Amino acid sequence: MAGVLVCTVSFSLAAAQQSKLRIVQTNNAGDTVSIIDPATNKVVAEIPGVEAVHGVAAATDGSRIYITEEWLRTLTVIDGKTLQITKKIPLSGVPNLIAPTPDGRFLYVAIAQAWDDLSAFPEIKAELNGGVDVIDTASLQNIKTIPIRGGIHDLYVTPDGKYVVGGGVRAAKPAPNLLDVIDTRTNEVAWTLTMSPAPSPMAITTKPDGSTDKIYAQNTRHGFSVIDFDTHVTTNFINLPDIPAAQQNPFGGVSHGMAITSDQKTLVIDSSKNSTLYAYSLPDLKLLGGAALGGKGANWVTISPDDKTAYVANPQTNDVSVVDIKSLKEVARVPVGFAPSRNTAWLAP
16 A cells, blocks of 8 residues: 555656656747647747847756846846746856756856957947856855856756866867866866867766766857766767768758766767757667757757657747657647747746
């Protein structure tokens, strides 16, 4: 009876969580954030009044959604129950991705270079600024800026919360061509790795003890490197499949989005050029296949907490492809706002 009761409670909890699951989709060229219900694959709510939204993250308890607004250079805080803006936290520059610590105590925000130097007008230059801003989620204050020349585009907190892994802004002049690793205990750069070009989207695996094992980093237009975290050595490089030119997206080319299932058995990575979401087994990196996407411009991907579904943002067709990971089939396309960019899973409170 006890076993039946435990199973019933576990099933009920899982069902309740699934009913609250939402996918939060930013729209970089629009003025809204779209909220998708995975049960219906429809937009069920929108967050209005935001401009040039880039990064997105959700509080573990679902009480808040955090987004970065490039135009206003703010981290914007959304109430999870009302979907109303409660605060805009000033940042040190133009923000990109957001990465929370596992305990939710801090948020790290990638700060790219600001292209507002008019000293040689009509040529517009980038300021020599950028780095990482540290946000205290208790006080909702920007408590520190970690300066990194050339700025940071994408960043991630390692699953153990001990490090932040960031990739330099490729468009910076001169290009930094660096992967930067920040120690969260000191909020200082711990080590760097030269990579040309700098890595953009990344994914991280862990060892059995929870420490960081490998970084999978997209640092070319159509492939990714495998980096051993302890030795700082690139151990492998994988090129994504080639397809005939006639089948390629003429406006694609960049591979920009990857994620790893929570069981660390599968890595998914999108290809804008091929309009495909590919899957590789881990740790052997065997190609499992690819899901052809009806949407165009594949720019980001997030995986549902149950590891069953991937959501791919398609900025060229203003929609999100819903992919069944096991069968590698696109099962739906969800119209959203203009130029969908980053997305994340969120359990609504």
